[in-house]
Amino acid sequence: MNAENVKLIVLDVDGVLTDGKLYIGSDQVEYKPFHTKDGMGISLARYAGIKTAIITGRKSPSVEKRAGELKIDYVYQGIHHKQQVLDEILESLNMTMDDVCYVGDDINDLPVLRKAGFACAPNNGVQIVKDNVNYIAEADGGEGAVREIIEAILQSKRDLNELIEEYLAGVTQSETVKVQQ
Template identity: 60%
Template sequence: MDNLTKIKLIVLDVDGVLTDGKLFIGSDGEEYKGFNTQDGMGISFARYTGIKTAIITGRKSEAVAKRAKELKIDYLFQGIHEKLDVLEEIKKELGLKYEEICYIGDDINDLPILQVVGYPCAPNNAVEIVKKACKKVAKKNGGAGAVRELIDEILTNQENYDEILIDFLSGNVKVVQ
């Protein structure tokens, strides 16, 4: 088993990871995306435990900006084609090593990052070459709880998850779905 106690940053792709990968574009050019509330809860719990969060995505979308703000994502980078360069900036700013980073991606543009981070992950609907590059492939698909599944695995290896749940149920943890 990988040492998940070292993970201090979780970085996410969007399309195919936080969403099911479908793009809905209205006649006005507005892009619509569907996000999973369980993923949002997982991200909120990760932040509660002190894990930093980031989104690095190749597309630009106001929906992603709104969701990232709502979830208090620490870093948001959109319209990025060289994702590894951005991750390197975040890594340096936080003083982290690659082994302290989890990245969740689903397609070939995620491979450069997946090949260097300590805990590369993918949703079940990722393309095969990506799945082969990962230490963990979720049972669930992107946009259907895969992010939550992977975050839960990290948190159960880092924290006393039962205590987090008790804090939540007692009202001490304020999270967003």
């Protein structure tokens, strides 16, 4: 399959939206480093009408906070059988796996990656994952891989520079309205 069919982008978190390292402070709070470039990519995808989802095996308040900031459409944490949750999302959206871009980095992502219409991995994903995807980002997880993948999807659908200019015009116009009020 190809990126042109993507209507839903589904992301793992650790190793995809983050660098895969677990940062646990002396206060026992887990910290996750998210890259702002990935956040802008997600904003561009949403602007282009693509739905977004996070399905991750771990639970973390930082994921909930970041997903809220980015207005991710579906957020599921503590999920070990990701395909079951994804099937429920797809049914609610009247979509199929052909419509899905799934981004994963490790063996627990393989069952979904093998069925996704456009399967992707960050450059530092494990080799067996990279052997089972359509696209491998040049960037590592947590270092802009999601942004790179989203730009590839958007470019397959239309001129990326044109989309960015429309996005910027819309953001600038809404900021001007807020300032004038």
